[in-house]
Every structure is written in C-alpha cells, then in structure tokens.
Amino acid sequence: MSVDTVTTAPPTAPDRPPSRRRRPRSREERVWGTLRVVTIVGLALVTIVPFVYMLVLSVRPIAEVLLEPGRLWVSPSEVTTDTYREVLTSVDDGGQGFLQYMGNSALVATVTVVVTLVASVLGAYAVSRLAFRGRGASGFLFLIVYLFPPILLAIPLFVLFSQLSLRGNLLALAIVYVAQTVPVAIYMLRNYFATIPVSLEEAALIDGCTRFGVIRRISLPLSMPSLIATGLYVFMIAWNEFLFALLFLVERRDNWTVSLGLSRLSGSIEVPTTVLMAGSVVLTLPIIALFFLAERMLVEGLTSGAEKG
Template sequence: MSRYAVEVKTFRVLKWVTIAFFLFITVFPFYYMLMLSFTPISELLRNPWRIWPDLSTLTVDTYASVLRSRDEGGQGFAGFMRNSALVALVTVFITLLVSILGAYAVARLTFTGRRQVNALFLAVYLFPAIVLAIPLVILFSKIGLYQSLAGLMLVYVAQTVPVSIYMLRNYFETIPDSLEEAAALDGASRGQTLTKVVLPLAMPSIMSTALYVFMIAWNEFLFALLFLAAKPGLWTVSLGLSQLSNGIEVPKTILMAGSVLLTVPIIVLYGIAERALTEGLTAGADKG
C-alpha cells in the first residue's frame, strides 16, 4: 500500500477512536458524580469498582441531608442555592446594563479615547484575580462591602464586563448601520434607536452574554472564599460545598449530591444556549 492509502486508512480509524475517547473523558466524571450522589457511602466502600448503579441500594437520602437546613441537621444547601441564584442574577442584570451601553458606544460612536478604553477592557481581562484579592479585601472592609453579597456582586460585575463588552460589540458591529440611520432620520433619539432597533436585533447575543455572566458568577470560588468564609449564612453553593468537604464526618457521597446541585443549573442553561455561547465567545477567532 502507498503511504497515502496507509495514512488515510489509519486516520479514518483513529478519528473514531479519538472521538470515543474524548466523549468518555468528558462525560464519565459527570456520570460518576451523578451515580455516587444516589449511592449510600457504605455501598461505595464495599464496591468501589462498580460503575453501574445498583438499583436495589439507590437512595435520595443524600439529597435530603444536603438540602435540609442546618437547624434540621442538614447542610443548608437550599439556602446556599438561594444566595448563589441571587448573586448570579443580580450580576447578570447589572453587567448587561453596563456592558450594553459600553459595547454600543465602542462599536458605534466616535469619541475621544475610544481606543484607550478598548485597550483598558482588554488589559482588565488579563489582570489576575489573585493580585486583586488583598487590596479588594482591604478596600471593601473600609467601605463596608466586605463579607456582603453586594461586594461579591460588584467584583463579579467588574470581572465579567470586559468579555461581555467584547461579545456584544462583535455582534453590534454585524448589525447594518443603515437600520440605525433610518431610525435617526425618522427622528428617533440615540436612546430610542438603541432600545427599539438595536436591542431586539441583538437579542441572541444578549442571551449568550447573559449565560456567560451567569456561569462565571454561579461558579466563582476565590472571592466567595475570601469575602464570605466567616459568614455561613451568606455562603454560595461553591463555597458551601468546599467548606462541607473540610467538615469531619460528612460522607463523601453527600458531597457528590452537593456537587450535582451545584452543576445541574449550569448544565441546564448551557444545554439551552450552547450554540449561542460558543459562537459569542469565539466571534472574531475565525478571522485568523
């Protein structure tokens, strides 16, 4: 066989092996998490190599225990989920408000310093969170935002605004100028043009940006740990779960139930808007 034929045949087989391998490594950990979350710890210790659930020993006690409030002897995850949802939703709202205005200005308006502003947003994306940690703790404890959900939201807004502006700006630039010019000729103000013409057209991009921001805010761990570790009533799910793992005598399968509760909202949202999210994040990457 020629080199050509050998290579073509090999790669045809290799391709499917590769795809199967990738599917396995990406999906298996989530499957394992889900399975263990329904397994009593005694079963896991008895049978660690089993990768199929044993229907006779399945239990939902793990979930009951993790969701019940502390007073009722549980781990209080229902409360953590409320905190996380509040933080994530407020962050999404504020970030969208701020970044829609910013992205529109950067995409459409000519103003002094536009390029500098653009560069600032890019630089911010690259500033490491760990360098912000200490000054932010000090700054926020001086102005009363330390150990509060509001402080956490503010940090998340600042961390998500640059990428949000980037995603939205790319989309705004694909909307033809002529539509806005027509609206302006009809006597619409800049605000009216934005809300009546641009926003409805940009809805797909706004939704994917919202999803991105929600994901970051829901998943974030470092600042939740720094700001809220001493305030169990304010813990987010990520923080609550990590603190739970430090606790003695908490069965590991309960930890898995907590992990599932932390992961499911993200996977559901991602399932709804996966396509829009990837396209939003990689817009511009295809230009080479």
Template sequence: MTRAQFEERFFGTLKWISIVFFTAIALFPLLYMLALSFKPIQDLLLDPGKWWPTLDQISGFETYRAVIRPVSEGGFGFLTFIRNSSIVAISTVVLTLSVGILAAYSVARVNFFGRQAVSVGMILVYLFPVVIVAIPLFVMFSRMGLRDSLYGLIIVYLASTLPVTLFMLRGYFQSIPVELEEAARVDGLSRLGVIRKITIPLAAPAIAAVALYVFMIAWNEFLYALLFILEKRELWTLSLGVNQLNSQEVPKTMLMAGSVIISLPIIVLFFAAERFLTEGLTAGGVKG
C-alpha cells in the same frame, strides 16, 4: 496497499477512537459524580468497581434531602446557598448587561475621544491576575463594611465580567448594518431609542449568550466568595457550600450530591443555549 491508502485507513480508524476517547473523558466524570451521589460509601468501599447505584438507592433521594435540609434540622442548609447563588448570579447578569450594553454600543458606534484607549484598556484589565486585585479589594471592603455582604460580591462580579461583555457585544453591534439605525433616526427615534428599539432586539442572540456566560462565571466563582463571605454562613454561595462538604467527617456521597446540585443548572442552561454559546465563545474569547 500504497502509503496513501494505508494512511487513509489508519487515520480513519484513529479518528473514531479519538471521538470515543474525548466523549468518554468529558462524560464519564459527570456520570460517576451522579452515580456516587446515590451510592452509599460503605457499598463502594466493598467493591469500588460497582459504582452504579441500585434502583432503591436512587428512589429515596436520601443524600439530596440531607444536603438541602437546614442546619437546624441536621442538614447542610443548601437551600439557602441555592438562594444566595441565584441572587448573586442573576443580579450580576442584570447589572453587567445594563452597564455593558451601553458601553459596548458606545465603543462600537459612537465617535468620541479616547474610544480606542478604552477598548484596549478593558482588554488589558481582562488579562490581569485576579489575585492581585483581590488583596486590596479585601482590605477596601473590610474598611467599607462591604465584606460579609452579597452586595460586595455582586459588584466585584460586575467588574470582572464587564470586559468580556464589552468585548463580545462590541463585535456583534458592529456587524449590525448601520443603515438600519440611520433609518430609525430619520423616522424620529432618539439615539437612546435606537439602542432600545433597534440594536438590542437585533443583538438578542448575542445578548442571550453573554447573559449565560456572565451567569456561569458568577455561579461558578470561588476565590472572591472564599475571601469575602467565608465568615458568614448564611451568606454562602453554592461553591462555599460544596467546599464545606469536602471534609473527613462528611461522606463523599454528600460531596458528590452537592457537586451535582451546583453543576446541574449550568449543564441544563448550557444545553438550552449551546449553539449561541459556542459562537459567542470564539467571537470573544472567554476567560477560564
């Protein structure tokens, strides 16, 4: 066997081992989380190796009911948190897209003084430490009475997702043939009409990808929520709700159920739009 043949075989085998390894490390924690959200912790303590639940442990959805039930009925009030998270994430998506599409079009297509500076400035902002912005915002919002409100959270998420949106959409807008827009102008559309009737429909896949990203960022966010709304339980988003379950007094089964509740919508959305997302990610480079 020559060296070349040996390497062919060696790396050929190694490749499959690596594929199995990466699939396993990506998938196993989620399966484990799902299983443990049903498995009573006493059973697990008896034999940690038997982590999968039995059928009748699954059928009742006991832990999920307890997590979702309002506090007044002895639960953890997750229904409210789901509602808050949805309000915050959807509002952020709508606001970011309305402001971001116009801005991205401007940077991609319109000649104006300072266009380059704005592009570069936005990217720089995107690289700055979130904690540093959070401290003065905390002071500012406290003084303006915007702390302890979902509005405050939404506008902070708007500001932190705008640069990504601008960056990702700009590239896509530039790839749309300019002749299409010119033809529409000749046919009598105004400039705003062109954006509404030509650019937006043509960029629909990119816009969908950006919308999903912004949704994920707002849905998953933890630091700002912790700083701004911790003191008002009725305003908590899901991340604060799940964080509260991480305590000595709460069984880990509940913690895992909460984790499943916050992860499930994201995973479903991700699978629904995986192709857009992977393309969008490499086009823009998304902060993590």
C-alpha cells in the same frame, strides 16, 4: 508494502459525480480514520465519565461506595435520595443548607447579569457605533482587568470591604463580579453589534429617535440572541466563582454561595462523600441545564472573532 497504497489506488474519474463513499480508502486514510475514531471515543469518555461518576456516587449509599469503589453503575435497588435530602435541608434541621446557598448564588449571579448587561450594552454600543477619541484603546480595558491576578485585586478589596463593613455582603460581591465580567461582555456584544446594519439605526435617527431610543427599540431587539448568550456566560462565571466568595463570605455561613459551601464542607470529615457528591450535582446541574439550552448561541458569541483569525 501492501497493495492498497496511495499510488495503486485507482484514480477516480473526474467526470463522475463525486461520491466519497464508493472510492476505496487508501491505507493512509484508514490508519488516520481509525486514529480519529479512537480519539473521538477517548475524548467522549474523558469528558463525560467524570460527570457520570459524580451522578452515580451521589445516589449510592456511602457504605456501598467504600465497599466497592470501582463501580461506575448503580443497581436500582441501592439507589438512595437521602444524600440529596441531607444536602438540601437547612442547617437548623440537621442538613447542610444547600437550598439556601443556591438562593445566595442565584441572587449574586442574577444581580451580576443584570448590572453587567446594562453596562455592557451601553458600552458595546458606544464602542461599535460612535467615533470618539480613545476608541481604539478599549482593548486596553480587557488587558487591565484580566492581566492582573484576581488575588492582587482581592487584597485591597478585602481591606476596603472590611473598612466599609461590606465583607460578607452579597451585593458587594456582585459588584466585584461585574467588574470581572463587563469587559468580556462588551467584547461579545460588540462583535454582534458589528453584524447589525447601521442603516436601520440611521433611519430611526432621521425619524427623530434619540440615541437611547435607537438602542432600546432597534439594537436591543435585534441583538437578543447575543444578549442571551452573553447573559448566560456572565451567569456561569458568577455562579461558578470561588476565590472572591471565599475571601469575602467565609465568615458568614448564611451568605455562602453553593461553590463556597461545597468547598468548605469537603474539607470536613463529618460529611459523607456521597452527600457532597449530591451537593456537586446540585451545584453543576443548573449550569449544565442553562448551557444546553443556549449552547449554540453561546459558542457563536464567544468565538465570533475567531473565524477571522
């Protein structure tokens, strides 16, 4: 046994102002402290390195990568942007057409966000402010949408869209995304509405405002942070989605989303890996940029129910 165990550590006088730094750390604390540092470094490496790898491969020439696959850095002399040029140029000009795919993804995601927000603001307001029969059952909505495998929904939607000739249509795809995102959006917004004092709305109602007026003039401006966070989350889901895009759009190359484009091309051997890495960066960057802009709001919006256990 070494000297500095818990029992031998001098007890700190209770009347001294608490200063954690000065108290000698016991061996137990040092062991756990070291473990903690190792864990933190390990987690940082595990989460960040794959993205660094993505970025590095996207600017290295393919011949260099095949020659030296183990390098995680890139020397300034070998940096190339040809990969990005190739991946973004349209198919007609000999590229991979990712600029167009980005446009498609942005369109689908934006439509999804707008429709979802409109529907979920109204829905969340009803669930959090109005008394009606079946209000308690709104959690059921959640269950129904997320319990069934998306692939189960995909089959009849595939049949339906084929019959209506809507397969390959970006707006039809957006409607499917709305159904997938509206329950979680209502959940996030409802949690936020619950924190806005009702008295404000009641005052406005007494002053002769209509319910829709209340939502538009009071609830909406006050819940801006939550609206942004929810909108962002929905955008992320729609931008990243793969299965429905694969099923509905695969035959319409001009309507491919970025996710679909990347997955389709990564199967072929003609496109060099580094070019596809550039495609991955192009696919990931908008999401990461948006995420870092609104990270705090997003995290609070998602977990605001979790503190209560």
